[in-house]
Amino acid sequence: MAFMEKPPAGKVLLDDTVPLTAQIEASQSLHSHTIVRRYSDFDLLNNSLQISTLSLPLPPKKLIGNMEREFIAERQKGLQAYLDVITTHHILSNCELVKKFLDPNSYSVNYTEIALQHVSMFFRSEPKWEVVEPLKDIGWRIRKKYFLMKIKNQPKERLMLSWADLGPDKYLSDKDLQYAVKLLSSCSHPYIYKITFATANESSVLVIRPFSEKGTLKDLIYKAKPKDPFLKKYCNPKKIQGLELQQIKTYGRQILEVLKFLHEKGFPYGHLHSANVMLDGDTCKLLDLENSLLGLPSFYRSYFSQFRKINTLEGVDVHCFGHLLYEMTYGRPPDTIPVDSFPPAPSVFVVSVLESILTCEAMKNGMPTVSRLLQMPRKNLFIPTKLKEALKTSKECTEKRLTEEQKLIHQHRRLTRAQSHHGSEEEKKKRKILARKKSKRSAYESGEEHSAKYSNSNNSGNYSEKSLLLHSYVNVFVVAVVFWLKRSRVTISLHINIGLPKPSTTAMGI
Incomplete structure (x- = not known):
């Protein structure tokens, strides 16, 4: 009953003195005398390998004397799997314990x-x-x-x-x-x-x-x-x-x-x-x-x-x-x-x-x-010419977008600083005081403008209205004078030309 049909992919075929061909032959000629003896050898090997702290898949122990064909086949399959794990592990496959187990004749010397x-x-x-x-x-x-x-x-x-x-x-x-x-x-x-x-x-x-x-x-x-x-x-x-x-x-x-x-x-x-x-x-x-x-x-x-x-x-x-x-x-x-x-x-x-x-x-x-x-850390990359051009274009576009983003960020920072400045309490008070001053100045200027307009309207107002008023005063004076002269029985022919229409005799009562 051979537990290993062939050496596992170059593993276990490493020794300080034994030629490679001899190691291959030893690996291929592994046979067990009885299943009980072979399992006991496996058990001793497994105990010796516990120092590695690896969890190795050794089949569990069974009752002595179980020689049924199905049990033997299952046990052989399990032991072969155990060997596969050991012989494919780089460190385990090279240790003295495993080599002595696989080929005790070549490793009998202390x-x-x-x-x-x-x-x-x-x-x-x-x-x-x-x-x-x-x-x-x-x-x-x-x-x-x-x-x-x-x-x-x-x-x-x-x-x-x-x-x-x-x-x-x-x-x-x-x-x-x-x-x-x-x-x-x-x-x-x-x-x-x-x-x-x-x-x-x-x-x-x-x-x-x-x-x-x-x-x-x-x-x-x-x-x-x-x-x-x-x-x-x-x-x-x-x-x-x-x-x-x-x-x-x-x-x-x-x-x-x-x-x-x-x-x-x-x-x-x-x-x-x-x-x-x-x-x-x-x-x-x-x-x-x-x-x-x-x-x-x-x-x-x-x-x-x-x-x-x-x-x-x-x-x-x-x-x-x-x-x-x-x-x-x-x-x-x-x-x-x-x-x-x-x-x-x-x-x-x-x-x-x-x-x-x-x-x-x-x-x-x-x-x-x-x-x-x-x-290699300095020269480890070859780039074709076409790819270089594409990378150059990509680089320029990336840099352009970076520049645009930097401008936006700069503008945003300026706006943020301005908002922070104008939102401060001190700045708000200054703006209120300034607004009041502007309001007063605007009111004063508005009053002066209104006064000027009123003055101009009075000075350049209706001239006929002034003339009529003056004419009324003159007429009253003239009537008074005529009345006084009439009482004095003095007849005076009066003609006053002051640039106004001559008063009628009827108006004077003459």
């Missing part, structure tokens, strides 16, 4: 004991070092072990020792390997983590570095403690949150700068991932440069080995940088590769870089160079 033997032999010739404690399972590699160290005359300073076996891609001679490993300790670059001591023999390499309590870039992203086991730290993060945009820009550029430096020196890295980037303040520094010398496989080998266009170590570095950039941006690795669509990101430039590396089109066309990635 690598921790072997590492201790090599480290003990090293201390015989270097007595100034002392082991503080083993750092159990803090890494993902099966044949790489870590120890917390100190120098005897400097007990407060903490160092980390790593021991690793040789890998399947080790092609340097032993002499060249020893020389290259020792050369790493003399490397001085602002974005490469310092190596205190390094040595190699015919079967392994030992490297000592300063130990950082703050941990790696992956620890920062996942809010993890550096000394915790790899499965516990990174399998099921409690809080998924990417870094700030400025951190993404700073760390991304620093990593690209050091990759460019290594490529120019003819030293492709091949092992870039967030757990291999140490943080020193606001500076990123690469770890484990010795891995490529040892011939160890990359953490993302099961991904890029599926794409034939990623066939150089420089291309591998760029592809790994895409994974790292995605993790910095979104706080988690991509669900699948290639990536069809990207969630909203803090910057369009970040998405453009990711699209150039992780999309299906990028996998078909090949990876961009590191130099091109360094230029």
